[in-house]
Amino acid sequence: xxxxxxxSLLAETQHGLITRRQALELGxxxxxxxxxxxxxxxxxVFRGVFRLAGTERTWRQRVEAGCLxxxxxxxxxxxxxxxxxxxxxxxxxxxxxxxGHRQVAAGGMVVHRSIVPPEDRETLDRIPTTSAVRTLIxxxxxxxxxxxxxxxxxxxxxxxxxxxxxxxxxxxLGTTGRRGAGILAELLGISDEHNLGA
Numbered sequence: 001x002x003x004x005x006x007x008s009l010l011a012e013t014q015h016g017l018i019t020r021r022q023a024l025e026l027g028x029x030x031x032x033x034x035x036x037x038x039x040x041x042x043x044x045v046f047r048g049v050f051r052l053a054g055t056e057r058t059w060r061q062r063v064e065a066g067c068l069x070x071x072x073x074x075x076x077x078x079x080x081x082x083x084x085x086x087x088x089x090x091x092x093x094x095x096x097x098x099x100g101h102r103q104v105a106a107g108g109m110v111v112h113r114s115i116v117p118p119e120d121r122e123t124l125d126r127i128p129t130t131s132a133v134r135t136l137i138x139x140x141x142x143x144x145x146x147x148x149x150x151x152x153x154x155x156x157x158x159x160x161x162x163x164x165x166x167x168x169x170x171x172x173l174g175t176t177g178r179r180g181a182g183i184l185a186e187l188l189g190i191s192d193e194h195n196l197g198a
Contacts, residue, residue: 003027008052013126015064016055020048045069046106059092060084064127066096066109074098075116075128078142081135084124087154097130097138112138120169132160133169140180148180149187163188 006026011018023033036042042050045062046069055061063084067074075081077097079090094109097116104111120134130138136155140148156163170185 003032011052011055014068015058015061015126016052017045017061017065017068018042018050018052019068020050046108060125060127062094062108066094066106067128069106069109070096070098070104070111071102073102073116074104075121075130076124077112077116077130077135078110078138081124081130082139082151084127084129085132085135085160087151089150114138133166136161136166137170137173137178137181137184140184141178142180145183145187148183152184152187 003023003026007018007023007028010022010026020033024030033042037044037050041053043053045051045065049065049068051057051061051065063076063080066080067076074096076084076095078095079093080095082090083092095112096104096109097112097114098104100113100115102113116130116134120131122129122131129135132155136151139151143151155161156166167188167190170181170188170190173181
């Protein structure tokens with residue numbers, strides 16, 4: 001299989017995107033990549049992440065581009081993860097969480113640094129994403145109590161997770177140093193001192 005075909009096949013699985021590193025690993029040269037950019041066959045989304053011309057420009061493509069830019073282990077999180085699930089009335093930001101040691105800078109996206117273990121990860125529409133439970137816990141520190149209550153009711157009402165699963169994950173993560181988790185515990189009627197080891 002030639003490099004061009006390999007690149008096309010990989011891009012199909014990534015919402016029409018390819019990174020410079022991936023293209024080089026698949027056999028294209030730096031010069032070949034630059035030619036595709038100069039000719040308009042590839043278009044930059046973020047530095048080092050390119051959209052193949054002719055593929056549809058979508059918000060989901062930009063979320064995927066953010067994950068590719070951020071590198072291995074990065075996941076769509078916060079508002080991005082919520083919007084991927086169709087949760088209501090949230091701004092369509094590009095929000096990515098990366099391992100705590102990694103430095104990522106890119107205009108047009110918000111980068112969070114945190115450990116996201118396997119139990120807090122899943123894939124939605126081929127995009128690595130925080131789980132529904134972790135998404136709500138992350139959002140708890142980003143919005144007013146009333147708005148958080150609406151999202152909690154929506155997530156429980158549409159069975160994105162059970163109350164027991166959310167309470168269990170809150171207990172495992174704890175509220176100390178986790179902004180907004182105490183408010184989420186209050187909305188659930190949990191005593192921090194009794195049930196979350198605060």
